[in-house]
Amino acid sequence: MGEDDFRTNADGTPAEDLPTKDQLAGESFAERSNEREAAVEAEASTGAGVDEPDLPPAVARFQAEHPNADADAARVSVVHEAERGQDDEYRWHTGLNRPTGVPDAVEFIEVHKAFGRNKILRGLNMGLPEGKISMILGPSGTGKSVCIKHMVGLLYPDDGDVVVHGESVPNMRDDELFAMRKKFGVLFQDGALFGSMNLLDNVAFPLRQHTDKGEDEILEIVGRRLSEVGLGEAGDKFPNELSGGMRKRAGFARALVLDPDIVLFDEPDSGLDPVRTALLCELIQEIHEENGGAYTVITHDIMSARRVAEYIAVLWRGRIVESGPAAELFNSDNAFVRQFLSGAAQGPLGME
Numbered sequence: 001m002g003e004d005d006f007r008t009n010a011d012g013t014p015a016e017d018l019p020t021k022d023q024l025a026g027e028s029f030a031e032r033s034n035e036r037e038a039a040v041e042a043e044a045s046t047g048a049g050v051d052e053p054d055l056p057p058a059v060a061r062f063q064a065e066h067p068n069a070d071a072d073a074a075r076v077s078v079v080h081e082a083e084r085g086q087d088d089e090y091r092w093h094t095g096l097n098r099p100t101g102v103p104d105a106v107e108f109i110e111v112h113k114a115f116g117r118n119k120i121l122r123g124l125n126m127g128l129p130e131g132k133i134s135m136i137l138g139p140s141g142t143g144k145s146v147c148i149k150h151m152v153g154l155l156y157p158d159d160g161d162v163v164v165h166g167e168s169v170p171n172m173r174d175d176e177l178f179a180m181r182k183k184f185g186v187l188f189q190d191g192a193l194f195g196s197m198n199l200l201d202n203v204a205f206p207l208r209q210h211t212d213k214g215e216d217e218i219l220e221i222v223g224r225r226l227s228e229v230g231l232g233e234a235g236d237k238f239p240n241e242l243s244g245g246m247r248k249r250a251g252f253a254r255a256l257v258l259d260p261d262i263v264l265f266d267e268p269d270s271g272l273d274p275v276r277t278a279l280l281c282e283l284i285q286e287i288h289e290e291n292g293g294a295y296t297v298i299t300h301d302i303m304s305a306r307r308v309a310e311y312i313a314v315l316w317r318g319r320i321v322e323s324g325p326a327a328e329l330f331n332s333d334n335a336f337v338r339q340f341l342s343g344a345a346q347g348p349l350g351m352e
């Protein structure tokens with residue numbers, strides 16, 4: 001592993017703030033935009049890589065533009081990189097977005113977001129296709145939850161745009177934002193149930209808050225959603241009486257009560273054992289099949305991705321490394337993507 005690439009400050013935090021890195025990030029930012037356009041063009045005109053049919057165009061182009069980046073290393077092995085400088089920080093980020101054939105429900109366009117000097121999103125371009133189960137995959141602390149908060153207008157980009165069904169979220173007035181949020185069902189990382197309410201009231205909460213439905217209709221909807229997630233008999237239970245898996249399912253039921261067009265799951269698998277994770281993934285698939293909509297599952301768990309993802313975006317260092325239909329990503333020739341999707345210890349991704 002290239003230690004140089006994963007430099008840390010004396011206190012162990014990632015060395016994200018060095019001015020040289022900022023400058024270099026700016027350069028590769030522009031470079032990458034060009035690459036991305038070129039990739040789209042190349043794909044549109046030829047349908048395949050031009051010179052090397054087995055390489056995606058953006059990868060081929062990337063390699064052509066970075067003669068110093070060992071072409072084999074870019075494809076197969078990535079262990080000889082001790083001397084690499086920061087300008088190679090984005091060398092795995094081809095930005096390649098393989099077409100899905102459907103429009104995007106949510107788009108991030110050159111989004112930048114920093115907290116103080118901590119730059120989290122650094123020119124993020126990402127689309128989440130309509131009607132599919134998408135996964136945003138990335139190591140912990142890369143900004144996955146920050147992405148979700150941008151989609152629902154809980155955080156605003158410093159620069160760039162976040163677009164939901166063609167409308168710019170940061171430019172919405174408060175009332176538009178409020179209406180827009182009804183499109184979303186969100187299952188936050190910890191389930192985020194109200195501890196003082198039983199499950200029935202927890203799941204009814206969005207309906208009471210956002211609609212003027214009568215109590216009978218609300219109870220009917222809540223009962224149906226709770227049964228769907230296997231909690232039909234648990235309406236009078238309080239969150240602390242439930243297992244972690246049950247709390248997640250209750251959160252899922254609550255995320256669905258407003259019939260959302262877009263459902264966001266923030267690490268639904270965190271804190272669950274493999275069997276419960278598998279069951280939850282199955283449930284997500286079943287409910288998606290029944291209800292449709294753009295589902296976005298955020299996770300760092302590759303097994304979950306293998307199970308349910310139809311579309312995958314790999315996020316690292318504030319940008320997408322590569323994205324596209326899941327089957328294509330699992331067969332990617334990008335060393336970083338391959339390492340990440342196989343969970344291999346050896347590769348460009350090291351301990352940060």
Ligand SMILES: Nc1ncnc2c1ncn2[C@@H]1O[C@H](COP(=O)(O)OP(=O)(O)O)[C@@H](O)[C@H]1O
Binds near residue numbers: 120143144
């Ligand atoms: N509201 C906030 N204020 C300051 N820093 C934040 C805030 N939200 C997130 N961060 C920082 O942004 C980084 C990415 O966070 P997050 O999106 O939660 O990562 P993950 O990919 O694990 O979900 C972390 O370093 C986190 O500390």
Ligand SMILES: [Mg+2]
Binds near residue numbers: 144145267
């Ligand atoms: Mg998170």
